Amino acid sequence: MRCLMCGERIGTDTFSDLFQPEDVLCVSCRGQWKRISRRFRFCGKEAYALYEYNEAFSACLIQFKELGDEALKDAFLYPDRSRLKRMYRGRTLLLLPSAADKTEERGFSHLKELFEGTGLPVLEPFVKLEEGDQKARRRRERKTMEHGIALKPGIRLPRRVVLADDVITSGSTMKGALSVLPASLDVRIFACALTPKPHKTAFLNGIINKDIIVKLI
Amino acid sequence: MRCPRCLNTDRQYFYKGSRGWYCRKCISFGRAMLEEDRETAVLAPVRAGSEEYVLQYPLTPLQEEVSHKCAELVRTTSVLLHCVCGAGKTELVVESIAAALKEQKRVCFAIPRRQVVLELEGRLKQYFPHAAVTAVCGGHSEKLWGDIVICTTHQLYRAVYRNAFDLLILDEPDAFPFRGNTVLHGIAETACRGHCIFLTATPDDWLKAKQKNGQLECLKLNRRPHGHDLPVPVIETAPTPVLLIRLVQWLNAHDSPRMVFVPTIREAKLLHRFLKQFMECMCCTSKTENRDEVIEQFRKTENGLIVSTTILERGVTIPGCDVCVFHADHDVFDEAGLIQMAGRAGRTFQYPDGDVLFLTASRSALAECCRKEIQEANQCAA
Numbered sequence: 001m002r003c004l005m006c007g008e009r010i011g012t013d014t015f016s017d018l019f020q021p022e023d024v025l026c027v028s029c030r031g032q033w034k035r036i037s038r039r040f041r042f043c044g045k046e047a048y049a050l051y052e053y054n055e056a057f058s059a060c061l062i063q064f065k066e067l068g069d070e071a072l073k074d075a076f077l078y079p080d081r082s083r084l085k086r087m088y089r090g091r092t093l094l095l096l097p098s099a100a101d102k103t104e105e106r107g108f109s110h111l112k113e114l115f116e117g118t119g120l121p122v123l124e125p126f127v128k129l130e131e132g133d134q135k136a137r138r139r140r141e142r143k144t145m146e147h148g149i150a151l152k153p154g155i156r157l158p159r160r161v162v163l164a165d166d167v168i169t170s171g172s173t174m175k176g177a178l179s180v181l182p183a184s185l186d187v188r189i190f191a192c193a194l195t196p197k198p199h200k201t202a203f204l205n206g207i208i209n210k211d212i213i214v215k216l217i
Numbered sequence: 218m219r220c221p222r223c224l225n226t227d228r229q230y231f232y233k234g235s236r237g238w239y240c241r242k243c244i245s246f247g248r249a250m251l252e253e254d255r256e257t258a259v260l261a262p263v264r265a266g267s268e269e270y271v272l273q274y275p276l277t278p279l280q281e282e283v284s285h286k287c288a289e290l291v292r293t294t295s296v297l298l299h300c301v302c303g304a305g306k307t308e309l310v311v312e313s314i315a316a317a318l319k320e321q322k323r324v325c326f327a328i329p330r331r332q333v334v335l336e337l338e339g340r341l342k343q344y345f346p347h348a349a350v351t352a353v354c355g356g357h358s359e360k361l362w363g364d365i366v367i368c369t370t371h372q373l374y375r376a377v378y379r380n381a382f383d384l385l386i387l388d389e390p391d392a393f394p395f396r397g398n399t400v401l402h403g404i405a406e407t408a409c410r411g412h413c414i415f416l417t418a419t420p421d422d423w424l425k426a427k428q429k430n431g432q433l434e435c436l437k438l439n440r441r442p443h444g445h446d447l448p449v450p451v452i453e454t455a456p457t458p459v460l461l462i463r464l465v466q467w468l469n470a471h472d473s474p475r476m477v478f479v480p481t482i483r484e485a486k487l488l489h490r491f492l493k494q495f496m497e498c499m500c501c502t503s504k505t506e507n508r509d510e511v512i513e514q515f516r517k518t519e520n521g522l523i524v525s526t527t528i529l530e531r532g533v534t535i536p537g538c539d540v541c542v543f544h545a546d547h548d549v550f551d552e553a554g555l556i557q558m559a560g561r562a563g564r565t566f567q568y569p570d571g572d573v574l575f576l577t578a579s580r581s582a583l584a585e586c587c588r589k590e591i592q593e594a595n596q597c598a599a
Binding site: 002007063067068069070071107108 | 235236241244
């Protein structure tokens with residue numbers, strides 16, 4: 001097998017390989033992701049995040065989402081898939097929405113592919129009302145669009161759910177989704193990555209763009 | 218299976234997504250599906266009269282000979298112009314470009330580095346006053362088409378350029394990031410439907426292999442336009458502290474612009490700090506933010522001193538400069554790099570000679586190879 005990011009061989013053929021956990025990324029690629037496994041409260045709900053949103057994670061996510069490299073779908077949750085299944089047993093994952101035109105352009109729903117590997121039931125109950133590229137907006141602007149999210153009409157929600165997203169950046173999408181869910185639900189929150197303090201994310205300014213790799217050179 | 222864009226055939230890089238198979242090797246340029254309908258873009262024809270050119274200086278008889286031969290050969294095959302540093306490679310292909318434009322052929326000049334694209338745009342605009350010269354690189358990609366396109370090798374990935382060019386000129390194909398990059402090699406190949414001209418002073422193994430297979434015709438020019446020999450490097454070996462003293466001594470003995478190359482960024486910083494105590498000194502590495510300004514400033518001063526990493530090893534002409542490579546035995550340097558760095562010296566008519574000094578902490582076969590290569594080139598030319 002080869003690492004999904006760098007193409008290095010991940011073997012089972014040397015002695016030291018026996019002690020490595022099974023993974024789709026090689027040790028050095030995985031090592032660049034900053035593992036935090038943080039449990040925290042988000043709007044009073046129990047929330048959990050696996051990684052810090054750093055450069056390596058964002059590079060992988062961009063390749064997956066923006067460049068459409070579907071092979072990377074396992075890279076995010078592979079080492080944690082069975083643990084998540086145990087942790088959220090009996091719950092349904094509610095995936096946060098992306099803009100319809102984005103999904104159309106990609107040709108696949110990236111969150112669905114990302115979370116399918118866990119084996120938990122997955123539902124996409126939300127629609128995004130506002131058009132346009134969310135990432136291009138400034139942080140302040142994103143805070144005002146909390147209610148750009150609605151439930152699909154006529155959808156039936158299970159009682160125990162997990163709101164799941166790839167990254168929690170400003171948290172506004174998550175808040176918007178929370179605000180349209182009925183209060184009677186037992187809600188938890190999960191994200192693969194969490195943005196650290198704002199000064200650490202300077203590298204993100206305006207780089208989420210298809211041409212990024214080309215532009216840098 | 219074969220990727221239509223980067224020509225990759227390694228099965229491990231193909232993946233079947235929801236819309237079918239795609240290539241993961243060149244994924245950083247966006248997803249290329251294998252069975253995609255590829256329409257060839259309809260491009261504006263080359264305008265008549267764009268082939269007229271004026272050179273700033275007339276070519277020397279030697280240059281003229283190579284230039285004619287190149288224009289002749291490239292009609293039927295790809296050409297490697299193996300010319301020493303400072304031989305005026307760009308001027309040598311002007312005739313070939315003009316010949317191609319006259320036949321309404323599409324011409325592209327592809328360069329690994331962005332800075333050089335913009336510089337060359339200005340030069341070619343002077344040479345071809347009636348042609349539309351378009352530069353395409355990071356930050357300049359609104360207009361993608363002209364009679365002559367100048368771009369970074371990365372930009373060739375664009376769908377518009379697929380099979381678009383009858384004459385593709387690759388400048389310094391042995392430089393980073395083009396060197397050894399199979400994705401970029403493939404992309405360049407798909408962009409060109411006619412023949413290529415490769416311009417370099419130091420062909421790498423890929424080019425040598427091509428030449429061996431007979432895919433490439435090689436033309437050599439071992440003499441600079443001013444007719445002087447290439448400066449041959451002097452190699453001195455000593456422990457590092459002695460080298461430092463020797464370096465200061467050498468720097469004091471020259472009152473021309475002096476470039477000191479070092480292998481690593483760290484070493485550049487340290488040496489810069491050390492030399493600053495004795496004389497005025499600039500520093501240029503890939504981490505330097507105002508790089509262009511620093512180089513500009515260095516150009517202006519008559520006897521400046523700059524400490525640089527390999528970042529300035531190519532494409533820079535400083536009139537009358539002398540070159541020292543510090544720790545030339547370091548693994549970072551390869552023979553091509555050393556030849557290029559030595560080639561910074563003595564490039565102009567006013568100062569056709571220059572001093573090149575290699576300081577090594579241990580005996581280095583590479584440095585000696587480089588010296589031999591330069592001496593051979595001088596002998597061939599004589």
